[in-house]
Amino acid sequence: MRVVCGGxxxxxxxxxxxxxxxxxxxxxxxxxxxxxxxxxxxxxxxxPAGSRDALRARVAEANQASRLP
Structure with missing residues (x-):
């Protein structure tokens, strides 16, 4: 499988x-x-992550970014 950076x-x-x-x-x-x-x-x-997994990941990253000063 070919992996894409950022995926x-x-x-x-x-x-x-x-x-x-x-x-x-x-x-x-x-x-x-x-x-x-x-x-x-x-x-x-x-x-590859499924759509549910990818959504979970994006939400986790958005939550982390919102906690940064």
């Missing part, structure tokens, strides 16, 4: 939703919606 995917190993931040070596770098610590995931262990 949302699900890490099928544990079900975590992540925003694609880039690709380093053989791994895709993902960050939780709304911020947090990035993690590495093999490209074959991600699937």
């Amino acid at each position: 949302y995917v699900v890490d099928v190993r544990d079900g975590r939703l992540g925003k694609v931040m880039g690709q380093e070596g053989p791994y895709v770098q993902l960050r939780p919606p709304g911020g947090g610590r990035e993690w590495d995931c093999p490209p074959d262990a991600v699937r």
Whole structure:
């Protein structure tokens, strides 16, 4: 699967939703919606986020942005 930087995917190993931040070596770098610590995931262990997951991610990011000064 080809991943797009800025898109949302699900890490099928544990079900975590992540925003694609880039690709380093053989791994895709993902960050939780709304911020947090990035993690590495093999490209074959991600699937595109469904519309419900993507909406949840955008809401989390909007909530986080509203808390910033």
